[in-house]
Amino acid sequence: MSANENIEQGLGFIPKFDDKGLITAIAQDADSGQILMVAYMNAEALALTIETGNATYFSRSRKKLWKKGEQSGHTQKVQQILTDCDQDCLILKVKTDQGQCHVGYNSCFYRKLSKNTKDTLEFVAEKVYDPKQAYGK
Amino acid sequence: MSANENIEQGLGFIPKFDDKGLITAIAQDADSGQILMVAYMNAEALALTIETGNATYFSRSRKKLWKKGEQSGHTQKVQQILTDCDQDCLILKVKTDQGQCHVGYNSCFYRKLSKNTKDTLEFVAEKVYDPKQAYGK
Numbered sequence: 001m002s003a004n005e006n007i008e009q010g011l012g013f014i015p016k017f018d019d020k021g022l023i024t025a026i027a028q029d030a031d032s033g034q035i036l037m038v039a040y041m042n043a044e045a046l047a048l049t050i051e052t053g054n055a056t057y058f059s060r061s062r063k064k065l066w067k068k069g070e071q072s073g074h075t076q077k078v079q080q081i082l083t084d085c086d087q088d089c090l091i092l093k094v095k096t097d098q099g100q101c102h103v104g105y106n107s108c109f110y111r112k113l114s115k116n117t118k119d120t121l122e123f124v125a126e127k128v129y130d131p132k133q134a135y136g137k
Numbered sequence: 138m139s140a141n142e143n144i145e146q147g148l149g150f151i152p153k154f155d156d157k158g159l160i161t162a163i164a165q166d167a168d169s170g171q172i173l174m175v176a177y178m179n180a181e182a183l184a185l186t187i188e189t190g191n192a193t194y195f196s197r198s199r200k201k202l203w204k205k206g207e208q209s210g211h212t213q214k215v216q217q218i219l220t221d222c223d224q225d226c227l228i229l230k231v232k233t234d235q236g237q238c239h240v241g242y243n244s245c246f247y248r249k250l251s252k253n254t255k256d257t258l259e260f261v262a263e264k265v266y267d268p269k270q271a272y273g274k
Contacts, residue, residue, distance in 0.1 A: 008240050011248075013256045024161060026172060033170030035163060038226045050255045083258065084245035085238055089175045091246050101222055103145050108221035109228050111148075118187045119150045121220065 008085045015046060016088040022058060023090060027068075027100065030079045030093040036100040037108040039066075041090070053078050055092055072134040074098040099128040102135070145222045152183060153225040160227060164192060164205075164237065167216045167230040173237040174245045176203075178227070190215050192229055209271040211235040236265040239272070 007014055017023050022040040029036055039057040041049065045065055048056040055076035059066040069075030076094035083090055101108040104127035111121040144151055154160050159177040166173055176194040178186065182202055185193040192213035196203040206212030213231035220227055238245040241264035248258040 011258045013250055013254075013258050024175065026163060026175070028172060035165060035172065035228055038161065038163070038221060047255065050250070081250040082246040082261070083248055083250070084175065085240050085242075085247075089245075091172055103222045105222075108226075109219040110222070111220055113150055113187070113218040113220070117150075118184070121148045121150050124219070 007087050013083065014087055015043075015083065015090070016086065017043060018088070022060070023088060025055075025057065025090045025092055027055060027076055027092050027094050030095050034107055035109055036076075036094070036096065036106070039068075046090075049078060049092070050081070055094060068100075071136075072098075072102070072131075074100055074129075074134065076100070102131055103127075104129055104131045144224050150220065151224055152180075152220065152227070153223065154180060155225070159195060159197070160225060162192075162194065162227045162229055164213055164229050164231050167232050171244055172246060173213075173231070173233065173243070176205075183227075186215060186229070187218070192231060205237075208273075209235075209239070209268075211237055211266075211271065213237070239268055240264075241266055241268045 015023050021042050025041050026038050027036045040060060042058040045056045045058045055068045055078055057066045076096055078092050078094055080093040081090055099106045105125050106128050110123060110125040112124050114120045114122050152160050158179050162178050163175050164173040177197055179195040182193045182195045192205045192215055194203045213233055215229050215231055217230040218227055236243045242262050243265050247260060247262040249261050251257045251259045
């Protein structure tokens with residue numbers, strides 16, 4: 001197999017981190033299929049996620065490891081990790097028991113683009129918890 | 138509202154492109170919820186997607202606009218566009234009628250990390266078309 005074939009069709013997990021050392025990770029609800037959030041992992045975050053079964057990311061704003069739920073308690077138990085063809089993106093199939101978005105929604109994707117507009121959103125979800133309580137703000 | 142509140146809780150669609158002028162876009166099957174692929178859009182690709190209803194990306198490898206299916210015929214009809222809290226990631230809910238991954242699978246995510254390993258994949262899907270035929274290689 002060529003190097004490319006090996007990445008695309010082989011059985012070796014060879015995650016491709018970008019020029020900042022990060023890989024995109026999508027957290028998807030293992031039961032409903034709802035996409036909950038998108039975040040980034042460095043090699044250490046990925047290793048910790050695999051080792052502990054708790055989703056751990058790298059916060060680009062805080063520039064440090066971020067165990068999901070460390071502040072809010074809203075953790076993600078990882079059931080399965082999938083990789084895509086060129087291994088530069090991961091899906092984490094996760095079990096959760098509380099809203100996953102820091103704004104208070106179950107998913108970060110709580111707004112859609114309104115039909116026949118290019119700049120107007122509408123809400124598609126209701127808040128499921130109070131972030132002020134969860135984050136103690 | 139503060140600028141941040143406006144982005145997170147407002148009704149204005151203000152997509153945040155990264156330092157390369159790109160935003161991450163996840164194509165998700167509108168019916169099954171399966172995540173099909175992850176790609177990137179520049180402002181022009183996003184505008185074309187909204188305008189035409191056909192998913193159009195920016196190919197990072199070819200450095201040009203890429204109307205999904207332009208070579209393979211395996212297009213994506215966009216039913217809905219969702220944005221996340223900080224508006225730096227999009228979900229396209231799409232209708233498709235053919236496999237979406239250039240390797241021949243319905244989804245690019247056709248392999249999972251094997252249980253209790255950190256470096257070994259296993260296949261979770263079967264090919265649904267012959268890429269040699271679709272791409273004329």
